[in-house]
Amino acid sequence: xxxxxxxxxxxxxxxxxxxxxxxxxxxxxxxxxxxxxxxxxxxxxxxxxxxxxxxxxxxxxxxxxxxxxxxxxxxxxxxxxxxxxxxxxxxxxxxxxxxxxxxxxxxxxxx
Numbered sequence: 001x002x003x004x005x006x007x008x009x010x011x012x013x014x015x016x017x018x019x020x021x022x023x024x025x026x027x028x029x030x031x032x033x034x035x036x037x038x039x040x041x042x043x044x045x046x047x048x049x050x051x052x053x054x055x056x057x058x059x060x061x062x063x064x065x066x067x068x069x070x071x072x073x074x075x076x077x078x079x080x081x082x083x084x085x086x087x088x089x090x091x092x093x094x095x096x097x098x099x100x101x102x103x104x105x106x107x108x109x110x111x
Contacts, residue, residue, distance in 0.1 A: 008033075008077040012055060015079065019053030020045020026076060028055040033077040034070050055079060 010026075010033050018026035025037045025045045036042040036052060045052035050059055060067045 007075065009080045010077050011080045011082065015055070016053045019051065025052035027052055027070075028079045029057055029060050029067055029070055031079045031081070032070075032075050033079055034073040035076045036073050039073070 010028070015026060015028055015033065018024050020037070020042065021044075023037065025035070025039075025042045026033050027036055027042075027050070028034070036047075039047075041047050042052060048063070050056055050063070060070070063069075
């Protein structure tokens, strides 16, 4: 088992890259990222309505087997927590850049 300090931290966007289409399938549950690639039941990145490359925290507790089934899979990382504030700050920066760029295109320097 990999030590916690050695685990990679994944964003939700990065997790989508491990949807099983390239042969690697990861799922997240309660901030842990599990490698389900070697499982026949996760072949092609899907298993009974659950998709690899996603956070299954809301879905897993509704499955017949529950989250206990994940204990058999290796933990390969943690899911990065993103706060609403940091998302808003990133959006504000993008918006500001876009507005400046947009305004600059219509600006004619008289000199």
